[in-house]
Amino acid sequence: MHRCHPIKAYDIRGHVDDVTPELARAVGEAFASLTGATTIVVAHDMRPTSPALANAFTDGVTTTGTDVIPLGLASTDQLYFASGTLDLPAAMITASHNPASDNGIKLVGPGASPIARDTGLEDIHTYLHTGQLPHQPHSRQAPASAGRLHPADLHDAYTHYVRGLVDLDGIRPLKVVIDAGNGMAGHVLPDLLEDLPLAVVPLYFELDGTFPHHDADPMNPANLTDLQAAVVANGADLGIAFDGDADRCFILDEHGAPVPPCALLAWLAERLLARRPGATVVHDLLTSAGTIEAITEAGGTPVRSRVGHAFVKLAMEAHGAALGGEASGHYYFGHFWHADSGALAALHVLDVLGHSDQTVSHATAPYRRYASSGEVNRRVRDAPAVLKAVEKAFEGRGFIDRLDGLSVSLGSGRWFNLRPSNVEPVVRLTAEAPTDQAMDELRNDVLEVIASADERAPYVPGLTEPTETGDVAQ
Incomplete structure (x- = not known):
């Protein structure tokens, strides 16, 4: 049916020549059949090809008789909010941090529950090849009528909910430089940060999926140079960078130096544990031992997880965790359906820094132990x-x-x-x-x-290559 099926371990992602409207339509039809839902939420990011892919995915869903709630432009965590609030399966058209030449589809079950290779993507892959889902060996009957569209705007509800999760009352004035990377952080942050005592220096808040300034991948140091220069030039207290769909955030200290995600997880965990002694914090197995030590020292219970959002979410649900994190810069929150949110992580950073008189470099230094x-x-x-x-x-x-x-x-x-x-x-x-x-x-x-x-892996002492995956090391 398709010349390429770019199904990864946790999502569908690849070059736009492979992630086509034809593919999106087929995935939409398969997803509706797989979930058996009466309604599915669909949203998309700012990439030039995303609206057409969202429309095609929606067409695939409605051909099964399933209704669709189209959100239009949204960050991935806004989609999680919709899925959690409405308790519906949902699909996000995005390639996250990938370059402008790519696009993709992230799928979640009701309550923003994870869908990965073993929990649905393999079935969808089978459908793309055979036209049948594994649990549907016979041809399905056509629905009596196509599904209907029920457009909704949940932006204000999302803003109100996320702001209500973080105690920002009484934080001290802060100067912060924020690099939205021309991604969806520019869509959600202005309202989230409204009325806070912040002097915000915005970089690249204009939505532009061609990424005219740099790729929206903060894991690549080359994409942080503008933010680093702006932090120093403005004498800012910190810098914050987001990826394309705003489900991750990265922090720079007042000198423009990146804060390792593991150190940030420990910093946030210490603040959380002061309020919720004994809480569980999930971390992936690439997390620094210093972070695990800090969680234990603060009275928390660290729980180790496999790498990848599906595994972290499942571990958080199983252990009733309040917080989770990965070395790749994803942060997960118990009160946010155990899902990851770059914007919510950034608000928690403003909370912990704003209620302290320490600098970012001084506050995070104790967690950089290894x-x-x-x-x-x-x-x-x-x-x-x-x-x-x-x-x-x-x-x-x-x-x-x-x-x-x-x-x-x-x-x-x-x-x-x-x-x-x-x-x-x-x-x-x-x-x-x-x-x-x-x-x-x-x-x-x-x-x-x-x-x-292995002869294809030449030994070159000291040569370190950055990850090619960013969200999850697949």
Whole structure:
């Protein structure tokens, strides 16, 4: 039916030549059949191709007799709000942080519940190939009538709800530079920040899915240079950067230096635990040991999760967690249907900083306890064989677990995780140790084993490649 099916581990995403209206229509039809819902919410971001994809997806849904609530322009967390408030399945047309040449579809169940490969995307993939869902072996009867559209504007309700989740009364005046990246943060932030004692220096709030200034991917340091310069030039208290669909945020301190997402999670957790002693905080297995230590020291209960929003959300639901976070800059909130929201994370940052007399650099310094490699990517011929070789090389040297790929804890604050990509012939390495030298040695030890196990992964000491996925290391 389609020449390419860009279905990833947690969403549908790829080049616009592959993510076409034809594909969107088929996915809409499959999603409606899969959920069995009477109504589905649909929204889209600011990319030039997004309205047409949203319309095509809507057409696919309504052909099954299912109604649609079209929200129009929205951030991903606004879609989560709609799904949670209305308790309906929902679809967001976005490619998140990907370049302008891409687009995609994020799907959630009622209450913003996660839909990933094992919870629906594989069924949709089957439908795209066969025209049938696995649990529908026979042809479906055509509905008596097409579904209807019920347009809704939930922007004000979203703003009121999110502002009500954060205590911003009495915060001190702050100067903040915000880089919306021409993405959906420019759509939601003006109303969320209204009437707060903030001197906001806005960068790139105009919605423009061609990204004329830089890609809306704050994980790439090259995309932070404008924000860093503006923070320093304006003598700001902090800088905040968002990705394209505004479900992630990144923080810069008053010197323009990026705050590691793990340190930010620890900072937010400490504030939360002062108000809710004993609360559970979920973290992915790439999170710094310093963050886990800080959560425990503050009286919280840290819970480890696999990487990826579906796994973090499920862990939060299972443990009744109040807060969750990933090393990729996603932050999840118990009172927000366990979903991630860049805007809500930013408001919590303003809360914790605004009720303190500390600078960002001083406040987050205690959580930067270890040296991290970041994510190092290597292309390989046979990822399972590489993982097996690495496991054999480190067998007997530390504790090994396989929650997500291969994790090895070597003691004295040294650990690494090696995971295969779900969508390309790549293994992804993250290593951590107490010092830069110890981290370099550990990282290079693992890279040397990878290189010896696979000729496509040359060993180059000190070479670190940034993640190619941003939202989740697939």
